[in-house]
Amino acid sequence: MSKVNSEVKRHMCPESLIHDHDGDTFGFGDDLELNQFDGLPFSSRYYKLLKERRELPVWRARGQFLDALVNNQLVLVSGSARTGQSTQIPQWCAELCLSARFRHGTAVCTQPGPQRAVELALRVADEMDVNIGHEVGYRIPLKSCCSHDTVLRFCTDDVLLREMTSDPVLERYGVVVVDRAHERTLSTDVLLGLLGALLQRRPGLRAVVLMEPPPGAAQRLRGHYGGTAAALLCLEAPGPAQVVYAYHNNNNNNNSVAAAGGGGGGGCHSDDYFYSALRLVLEIHRTRERGDVAVFLASAQEVDVAHSILQRESTRLGADLDRLVPVRLCGAGPAEPPARDPTAGAGGGTRRVFLSSQQGEDLLGAVDGLHFVIDTGVEKRFVYNPRIRAYSEVIRPISQCRADVRKQLCRPTGKCFCLYPEGKALPAENAPRILESNLTSTVLFLKRMEIGGLGHCDFIHQPDPEGLMQALEELDYLAALDNDGNLSEIGVILSEFPLDPQMGRALLASCEFDCASEMLTVAAMLSAPCCFLAPPAGMIHEAHQCHRRFHHPEGDHFTLINIYNAFKRSQREPHFNVESWCRDNFLNPTSLETAESLRSELTEILSRIELPVSEPAFGTQTNTLNLKRALLSGFFMQIARDVDGGGNYFMLTNKHVAQVHPVSGYGPSSHKLGLPEWVVFHEYALAENNCVRTLSEISPQLFIEMTPQYFFYNLPSSESKAILQHSLERNASRNCPADLKPKKSLAVHREGHIDWCFKACVDE
Structure with missing residues (x-):
């Protein structure tokens, strides 16, 4: 990946954007009364939010980030959920595009899930003091809230990939931000695999990849893109919450859940994690210690069952306790957290219990008042077997990366209860979905990219050859390929549909x-x-x-x-x-x-x-x-x-x-x-x-x-x-x-x- 030439560098970073030595200036000037995006005076809320933004750990690395973005086409940022990287870095990228007068395009930030994309767009529009759908917008499957004035767009990974079928080199954008790359979803991995070819085709394009620790994962990704051609920033993480393990491998129960004030969940094993988690919720509630609770279960089906059980148990609680309100973040029910009602319940308030699996994990980062996290330490995955053309359900331990993310969700004064042994060997990183998915739709997309001249996809983890062969065979049966293995006329039309x-x-x-x-x-x-x-x-x-x-x-x-x-x-x-x-x-x-x-x-x-x-x-x-x-x-x-x-x-x-x-x-x-x-x-x-x-x-x-x-x-x-x-x-x-x-x-x-x-x- 070649370094950007001086002409492109001058366009992407005019003198007005260069920060001074103390790193406290960010182009345009934070003290100007007019908003550079819409030309209107800033509201009082803007200054209130600006004060909060300055307290975020990512703000201390702002100057370093800008230097890296100006001098490198690719910047990798490793930071935990509460560093503020998901809200601040896209804004800085949008300001960079504006300072270059959009000579190379606007900014786009991808997310694995649609709800997080919408929530981030709303939050960032509020912080930038602009209207949602105008200067800041979002585009998710089946819904778009953007306009010609949009300079920062949030979207899902698959939506951006679909844009590439008509615009293979993303001419519309000057900066592409890939958030939560550590999730390793199928669409994220395809996008990361195409980044190298994209940056070579467009010297003026910048790419930013945001991921959560461990830093070793970011180092490996940097090596994948050529090492020196990519800058790496590691953000300082806020202090972790108190971590309480269910039991130790050495059978020492001094730090068990019960000893930590959580009750009698200390002896749970893999076959009863579900009911141990629910018992722990009720015992935390009886302690009357303030704060909401988040519970991570293995699957959406378990979330639905847990929601029914807690709803029933909440009616049996004593009249002197707060009202217990279970909230589903995934599963069959609604995924909108209800507003806190400080006057509800005989105890004078409401305690929300957020029930989530891995699919709803992203939504908890912005929840205020989260004080307790209960992590069962397992997840249900659907793994595709190309030999039988079917998915299998597999329950297995979560990765160490995911465990660390969950520990960071509650405040430093909170507690994270891990219902698995301390020191248990967990996989270091999340398993890439590209190794566990049906690749037929992915191969169809990559064949379509070949027509646009962007067919090479340098995957971080190479897909299973058997899965690739099965995908090619299936496309051949569907008449999507011609005799030379290229996309046929029917294949081109199939690639237009958002369907398998x-x-x-x-x-x-x-x-x-x-x-x-x-x-x-x-x-x-x-x-x-x-x-x-x-x-x-x-x-x-x-x-x-x-x-x-x-x-x-x-x-x-x-x-x-x-x-x-x-x-x-x-x-x-x-x-x-x-x-x-x-x-x-x-x-x-x-x-x-x-x-x-x-x-x-x-x-x-x-x-x-x-x-x-x-x-x-x-x-x-x-x-x-x-x-x-x-x-x-x-x-x-x-x-x-x-x-x-x-x-x-x-x-x-x-x-x-x-x-x-x-x-x-x-x-x-x-x-x-x-x-x-x-x-x-x-x-x-x-x-x-x-x-x-x-x-x-x-x-x-x-x-x-x-x-x-x-x-x-x-x-x-x-x-x-x-x-x-x-x-x-x-x-x-x-x-x-x-x-x-x-x-x-x-x-x-x-x-x-x-x-x-x-x-x-x-x-x-």
Whole structure:
């Protein structure tokens, strides 16, 4: 990575931005009364927040950071959650862009999750004394709050990657800030892998990578980018909270949870961490020591269960205690922390208990009043196995990096209870998701980047070769690659959709089979979170009866259309209330609203590339057949057969046997109605319940019609394949009915139009 030349350096760092020796000046002048971003006088709140900002540990390194950013294209910053790096450094980058009159572009800051991106944008706009959506904005999936005046944009990693499909070298931006790089999400790793090529293509571009300790991780990342070509800053961390371990490896209980005032959680082991954490919450509450509590559990499912238990237990507390309010930061419920009510409860206040897994960890950094942290020390991960094309649930210890982050969440006067032994050997860093994920969508994206001249991705950790080969094979089956292994016309169109390639291929085929309106609904509903809510105890039968009203005899894909159509019809009724309607039907309002937005986005994409969207015809026999054809065009690799009539489905691709998920219309409660022999399914997880989810009935003849021959003949040998082979030979020996004759593929049937779509996508 070459050092920026003197011309670029002069543009990026005019004299007005050079700090003086005491490091207390930052260009523009902090004492000016006019805001340099909107030209208006600063408000009194600006000066109040400025005083607080100056107390942050990152402020002491401001001059050092500016020197590094001026003299290096890449700056790595290592600091803990309470140093203020996530709010201050993006502002300084925006001021740098403004001082250069945006000669190289504006500033963008990426986040792993959408909620954190929105919260940071709101906080930074407040600190900069500007309006959200104008000078500071955000862009997350399905929602944008930006304008032409935006000089600092917060977005998720995947949103920035999607921008690169039309702007491979990010010409819009002068500084790219990658926050929370230590999380090692799939999108973050792809972005970090492309940074080197980006900086070489654009000498005027600056990149800043923010991560949390250990510093060794930042040093390794610096070495990955060439060592001397990247500057490294390590911020001084604030004092840690008091750490209390559940028990010692030497069985010395002098520092146990009980001895620390937390009660009797001192002997917990890995099999009872969940209930030990909840008991500890109640014991902390009974001590009447002030402050909110954060509890880290293994998964979102555990968060939901813990929320129900604490809600029930809170009604049994004594009248002399404060009100105990459990708050979900992930799971099926809302993720907005309620405002503190100082007058609630007989004890004179409210204690919030934030229940979170790793997914909600980011949201706790800005919570005021957090005094106690309970860390169970385990997390549930879904690890993809390319050999069986399925995810497995794995519960394992968290990394030392994540454990340190959680210890820093509460104030120095607080306490962090670790429900694992002191000195337990934890993995040093978070496991990269690129080593545990299905890479098909990633490979499709990188193939698209090759068209834009940015195909080389220098991964920090190289993906598993077996996973890469499986991804390439799947794209080949979907006709997304040509004979040379490059992206085909169909592949370019698939890369336009914010969907996995299989779902994108089904949506593309639906335009040929005149059922795009229905497939848009299916794609949106399956891409949104699950729309079914787990019912409270004692209401399982009522919930099942409500869900049965939407059930469609052809399968779960059709049931999802019924649910969405009912939701849309109810919206047209007077006095419609989405929360009430969803509560009455045991459905998730967030899921349905997300599906509605996603369906609109997909419709706009189809319109932009001029693919036809048919008029709704749901319920007709022709539409049902065509919808199954479209589904099989994308999901022919996910076919299963009931081998015994009892719901034991044999999957042809991996030769595993699975049950039907209970939420399905073909679930255990429906077995008496009879189960289809052949099904196409959307999802399979090799977990404790080992279930296939979202399945619809198909016929062997329809499967043979829609399946590429080269895929069919590569299927592993089995009794089910022999049945299909016999059916294929029988059909070949006689004339097939007209409606079962193989159709031309979309690439042939609409060759001229696909060529035009290909050119349009590349041009944009």
